[in-house]
Amino acid sequence: MLTRELGLFLKRVVFANNREFFRALQEAGISFTQLKCVGLLVEAGGPMSLGALSEELALSPAAVSRAVDGLVQRGELRREEDPEDRRSKIVSLAAKGRATYDRIIAVRLAGVRSFVEELEPGERDALGSALHPIIERLSL
Amino acid sequence: MLTRELGLFLKRVVFANNREFFRALQEAGISFTQLKCVGLLVEAGGPMSLGALSEELALSPAAVSRAVDGLVQRGELRREEDPEDRRSKIVSLAAKGRATYDRIIAVRLAGVRSFVEELEPGERDALGSALHPIIERLSL
C-alpha cells in the first residue's frame, strides 16, 4: 500500500518536471550522460579515474571517454595522467563544470519546489516530519 | 528545506533502482521510448492517435512512428486506420503490451518496496500518513 502510494508520488514529482529538465540540458549543450559524469564527480568530492567513472555509470569505457573528452574541450572537467600509473587518467571537476551542474540541478529542484508549494500547510508539515528522520538516519 | 530533503529522497529512491530497471528493459527487448508509448496508452485507458502520442511524449512524429511500428510488429500494440479520418492511425494496447508494461513496472516497484522495507516501523507509518492525504487530494 505504502509502496504503491510512494510509487505514484515519485512519478508525479519527478516526471512532471522532465520536459524543462531536458530543455535545460539542451540549452547547456550537454548530454544526459555528460551531466551524470559531472554529477558523479561533484558527489564523489574529488577526482576519479576514467575507469571508475565508467564503472559507476554502467557505461562502456569508450562511451565515457568520448563524453569526458567533450567536457574537457568545453572546460567543464580536467583530465590528467595519473603520475603513479601513467596508463590511468585522472578526471576532475573544473569550476565551470561545477557551475553547469548547479545550474541544471536547480531546474530539477525548481520542479520539486513547485510541487511543495502546491501542498497545503498541513500536508507540508506532515511530509517534512516524515522525511526528516529518514534523511538523517540514511545520511542523505 | 523540505524541497531539499524531498529532492534527496527522490534521488535515493528512484535512482537506486535504475540499473535493474534498464536491464529489465533490455531483457524485454524494448526501448525506453517504447515503454513510454505503452505506459501512456495504459494510463490513458483507451486508444490514442499517433499524433497524440507524439505530442504527449514530446517526440517527433517520425520517432513515434518507428517506435510504434516495432511494438506493433511484436504484438504489443495494435494500429488501425481511423474510420472517421483515414489519414489518422489509432494506436491501442494489446494484451501482450499490457503484460509487458506490468512486468517492467514491477521492477520499478520492487525498488520502491525494498526502500520501504528498509524503513523503521515508525518512519513507515509517518510516511504513509503524510502521503495518503496528498495522493487522495491530487487523485494520483
Place this chain on the structure above:
DNA sequence: TATTGTTATACTCTATAACTATA
C-alpha cells in the same frame, strides 16, 4: 602478458525534410 584508455566501426534512436494519402 595484463590493464587503462582511445580510436574504428556498426547499430540504435532521434530530428528534419521529402513524400504519400486523405481531408
Place this chain on the structure above:
DNA sequence: TATAGTTATAGAGTATAACAATA
C-alpha cells in the same frame, strides 16, 4: 492547400573490437 503519418537521410550516443601505451 492543409494535415496525419511514413520513409529518407543525417547526427548523436553507445557497444564491441582493434589498438597504443604502460605496468
